[in-house]
Amino acid sequence: MSLIDTTLRERLDRRIEGLRDAREIKPGHPSVETETLSNYHARAHADGFTFDADEPVSKVGGTGTAPRPLRYFLAGFAFCLQAQYVRNAIRMGIELDELAVDVESEIDRRGGLGFRDEPADFESIAYTTTLRTDAPDSDVRELVETAESCCYVHGTLSQAVDLDGTTVVNGTPLDR
Structure with a gap:
């Protein structure tokens, strides 16, 4: 049973077209x-x-x-990416029976303790997106590329830290 209500496609397409036709798209302010x-x-x-x-x-x-606060940060990344998977699966008519994003990270704890000259930061962030779907691999690859490119947090993190993503479809890593 699909987690994604693909019957929302028409409503989503109208919303996207309305924004595309707008004179100005105002910035968001989360x-x-x-x-x-x-x-x-x-x-x-x-x-x-x-x-x-x-x-x-x-x-x-x-x-x-x-x-802990950093758990919310990592969850925010996963939630944002999942929202883009849902939005784009609706747009593309892809049914997903499973969608999960697991995030792991590495930090140099000395930064948070003030034991080094550089500011505290993440050394790396790795994530695994797990999908279960009957969609062809080519459609899934397009979904992955689109979801990642439309995710604000993914876009920001990929420019700031070593961000390593893996997608597993129906139990098998997807070659990208």
């Missing part, structure tokens, strides 16, 4: 408001939702009441 509740425990407000971040008890001041 935003989040945050506040510190106590020590590492923070709260964010976005789009009418509230969510917390914290550090584990093993960090002095952490209470372990919510995911």
Whole structure:
């Protein structure tokens, strides 16, 4: 059973055409408001939702009441990429029975501790996109290329860090 409602294609096409025909496409302004509740425990407000971040008890001041902040960063990347897969699968009429993005990263912890001269950053970010579909490999390759090129976070990260992506379709890595 497909996770993607391909019957939305007509509505999506109308929306895209409306934007394409617009005199001006105004920039988007995604935003989040945050506040510190106590020590590492923070709260964010976005789009009418509230969510917390914290550090584990093993960090002095952490209470372990919510995911760590970097987990939200990595999840944001995965969620953004997944949204582009969905949007473009609808556009292309591709049914997906499974769509998952797993993200792993490496950081030099010395940066976050102030033990090196360079700013703290990610050394690398690797992700695996898992798809299950009956679509031909050529269509899947086009979907992968389009989803990655339309994802704001992928575009930003690919210019800033060693970003290594793998796509697995029906259990087999996709050659790109």
